[in-house]
Amino acid sequence: MKNQEYVLASRPQGMPMPENFRLAESETSALEDGELLVRTLYVSVDPYMRGRMNDAKSYVPPFQLNQPISGGAVGQVVESRNPSFAAGDLVSGTFNWARYTVSNGRGVHKVDPNLAPITTSLGVLGMPGLTAYFGLLDIGKPQPGETVVVSGAAGAVGMAVGQIAKIHGCRVVGIAGSDEKLRVLTEELGFDAGINYKTAPSLRRAVREACPDGVDVYFDNVGGDVTDAVMANLNDNARIPLCGQIALYNMDKPDVGPRNFSYLVIHRGLVKGFIVSDYAKSFSEAFAQLGAWTREGKLQYRETIVEGFENIPDAFLGLFRGDNIGKQLVKVADIN
Amino acid sequence: MKNQEYVLASRPQGMPMPENFRLAESETSALEDGELLVRTLYVSVDPYMRGRMNDAKSYVPPFQLNQPISGGAVGQVVESRNPSFAAGDLVSGTFNWARYTVSNGRGVHKVDPNLAPITTSLGVLGMPGLTAYFGLLDIGKPQPGETVVVSGAAGAVGMAVGQIAKIHGCRVVGIAGSDEKLRVLTEELGFDAGINYKTAPSLRRAVREACPDGVDVYFDNVGGDVTDAVMANLNDNARIPLCGQIALYNMDKPDVGPRNFSYLVIHRGLVKGFIVSDYAKSFSEAFAQLGAWTREGKLQYRETIVEGFENIPDAFLGLFRGDNIGKQLVKVADIN
Numbered sequence: 001m002k003n004q005e006y007v008l009a010s011r012p013q014g015m016p017m018p019e020n021f022r023l024a025e026s027e028t029s030a031l032e033d034g035e036l037l038v039r040t041l042y043v044s045v046d047p048y049m050r051g052r053m054n055d056a057k058s059y060v061p062p063f064q065l066n067q068p069i070s071g072g073a074v075g076q077v078v079e080s081r082n083p084s085f086a087a088g089d090l091v092s093g094t095f096n097w098a099r100y101t102v103s104n105g106r107g108v109h110k111v112d113p114n115l116a117p118i119t120t121s122l123g124v125l126g127m128p129g130l131t132a133y134f135g136l137l138d139i140g141k142p143q144p145g146e147t148v149v150v151s152g153a154a155g156a157v158g159m160a161v162g163q164i165a166k167i168h169g170c171r172v173v174g175i176a177g178s179d180e181k182l183r184v185l186t187e188e189l190g191f192d193a194g195i196n197y198k199t200a201p202s203l204r205r206a207v208r209e210a211c212p213d214g215v216d217v218y219f220d221n222v223g224g225d226v227t228d229a230v231m232a233n234l235n236d237n238a239r240i241p242l243c244g245q246i247a248l249y250n251m252d253k254p255d256v257g258p259r260n261f262s263y264l265v266i267h268r269g270l271v272k273g274f275i276v277s278d279y280a281k282s283f284s285e286a287f288a289q290l291g292a293w294t295r296e297g298k299l300q301y302r303e304t305i306v307e308g309f310e311n312i313p314d315a316f317l318g319l320f321r322g323d324n325i326g327k328q329l330v331k332v333a334d335i336n
Numbered sequence: 337m338k339n340q341e342y343v344l345a346s347r348p349q350g351m352p353m354p355e356n357f358r359l360a361e362s363e364t365s366a367l368e369d370g371e372l373l374v375r376t377l378y379v380s381v382d383p384y385m386r387g388r389m390n391d392a393k394s395y396v397p398p399f400q401l402n403q404p405i406s407g408g409a410v411g412q413v414v415e416s417r418n419p420s421f422a423a424g425d426l427v428s429g430t431f432n433w434a435r436y437t438v439s440n441g442r443g444v445h446k447v448d449p450n451l452a453p454i455t456t457s458l459g460v461l462g463m464p465g466l467t468a469y470f471g472l473l474d475i476g477k478p479q480p481g482e483t484v485v486v487s488g489a490a491g492a493v494g495m496a497v498g499q500i501a502k503i504h505g506c507r508v509v510g511i512a513g514s515d516e517k518l519r520v521l522t523e524e525l526g527f528d529a530g531i532n533y534k535t536a537p538s539l540r541r542a543v544r545e546a547c548p549d550g551v552d553v554y555f556d557n558v559g560g561d562v563t564d565a566v567m568a569n570l571n572d573n574a575r576i577p578l579c580g581q582i583a584l585y586n587m588d589k590p591d592v593g594p595r596n597f598s599y600l601v602i603h604r605g606l607v608k609g610f611i612v613s614d615y616a617k618s619f620s621e622a623f624a625q626l627g628a629w630t631r632e633g634k635l636q637y638r639e640t641i642v643e644g645f646e647n648i649p650d651a652f653l654g655l656f657r658g659d660n661i662g663k664q665l666v667k668v669a670d671i672n
Binding site: 004006015016017018020021023039040041042043044045046047049050059069076088090097099113115116118119120122123124125127128129130131133134135138139154155156159160163164166167176177178180181184188189227228231232234235236237238239240241242243246249250256257258259260261263264265266267268269270271272273274275276277278279282283286287289290291293294298299300301302303305309310312313314315316317318319320322324325326327328329330331332333334335336 | 378475602606653
């Protein structure tokens with residue numbers, strides 16, 4: 001069967017351009033056992049796909065040059081040699097940016113248009129909905145009365161995050177890039193406040209004003225200066241589910257925001273700030289263990305001791321020069 | 337009693353300078369009930385103190401202009417009107433950068449020179465040791481066979497972190513700023529490898545070579561380009577206890593490393609990258625909940641649907657322009 005498909009013509013430097021994609025004419029191959037031919041109905045385009053355009057190892061393999069782009073899509077089965085599917089079935093899965101895709105059936109599931117519109121399998125009842133659900137509830141752990149800020153709030157993930165946070169009794173602030181988006185969030189979807197990051201004179205102040213009690217959960221879809229502004233308004237023990245960094249995907253060396261959070265997304269890295277006094281209740285247990293290891297010779301220490309009261313400030317400055325090996329101390333006096 | 341103390345003469349811009357400190361002559365006040373007079377023996381200087389030199393709210397209040405700098409110190413009690421302490425006692429606590437400090441006894445504890453050298457109460461058996469212990473074990477959760485990387489490895493915290501990681505069966509790589517520091521770590525303290533961040537031609541490659549199995553735990557004391565290099569070598573589900581960011585403390589707008597990690601330290605913020613497929617086992621539970629909320633009207637969705645197969649690439653590019661409200665889809669065909 002004659003087919004049309006978009007292939008990756010070249011890898012983008014920075015912002016993707018139309019010329020990175022090429023429309024190619026092809027023919028669908030004859031089905032083998034277990035395969036099905038799917039006619040595309042709806043294609044989902046998602047920010048994470050930008051990462052697949054780079055030739056870099058990540059949690060999904062990169063697109064190959066001159067091969068079809070693929071992603072989430074809904075289609076209808078034209079022909080099937082897979083016992084799980086029949087011609088006419090409506091299906092959701094990973095298909096090519098093509099009129100037709102030959103699929104082996106893996107990751108394909110039927111969608112029932114009587115239960116929900118078929119497009120929701122690509123949105124609120126699909127990957128974006130799941131992303132919002134697990135990121136917010138498992139990592140963000142929102143508690144009633146807390147303030148949840150969502151960046152990329154008018155996207156499929158963001159708007160689900162905000163509403164799920166409302167269901168959990170939180171105050172919800174959405175950050176998005178147009179007043180119309182903010183209107184939808186606050187007037188239709190129940191967000192408590194919205195910030196237009198393109199027009200706010202000071203993003204940092206806008207976040208502070210929209211979050212008078214500070215930020216307890218920041219669900220980050222975007223990174224960049226939006227994230228800078230939210231970071232400056234965190235409460236103690238704030239949680240930041242890190243979902244995406246769309247503001248950075250087209251930058252080589254970002255000069256705004258936390259510059260390497262993308263690595264944390266890719267590797268599910270955990271970052272947790274801490275202050276030792278948070279653990280005060282366990283100090284005696286820790287002292288006992290540290291003391292035992294020290295006595296057993298398993299835990300050694302070193303000290304760099306500067307002599308003289310007058311050298312205290314310089315010893316402090318030496319920390320930034322890296323003067324010390326082990327604990328930097330200043331000896332001021334002898335024991336009497 | 338005549339006293340000498342260092343006061344904060346001015347707040348530093350960037351790197352602290354000697355002129356930010358001023359030696360002042362004073363007299364100790366007469367003791368009131370509950371107070372004790374402590375003669376300073378050892379002063380601890382610690383990187384976190386740089387934060388207290390700024391006029392900024394943090395987890396400890398800022399130093400005040402023309403008032404004494406204070407920090408961890410060991411001293412000997414000269415006179416006591418506090419029933420818990422007697423003249424001659426050796427004590428550890430927060431005292432001024434002064435010959436003598438009048439203390440109300442809060443946070444002061446006796447140290448026994450027969451159990452361990454008194455200086456260890458400022459190091460391995462004090463705040464730095466506890467910091468290493470809880471940060472590594474509670475947040476880093478090192479498992480036998482994993483690779484643990486420590487920055488600021490030759491400092492009091494870093495060298496304890498590396499050894500505690502060895503006790504837990506990990507491969508340990510220390511990053512420090514001199515070959516002598518690395519010699520101590522690898523030859524004396526059992527670190528498996530060391531990286532000199534001042535001389536490595538490529539830090540990123542040095543980390544990759546020292547960690548052939550990738551980085552599972554990164555205990556970060558420094559931030560900056562050292563952290564950039566480690567972040568590029570994370571394994572999936574890597575943990576990063578965030579202890580300090582000394583490379584950034586004297587920068588106004590850091591242009592290396594994750595620029596705003598200091599906020600995470602101050603507020604104990606948690607960052608956790610995630611990929612929705614990590615939660616595959618719980619998808620059906622999540623679908624059920626999302627579906628229920630959608631039917632109840634508590635969870636709404638929006639879609640931005642571009643028509644036409646030929647518009648797929650531009651719809652994708654539109655994500656970066658922020659064209660969409662809700663899920664961005666491309667409609668390619670109608671259901672037959």
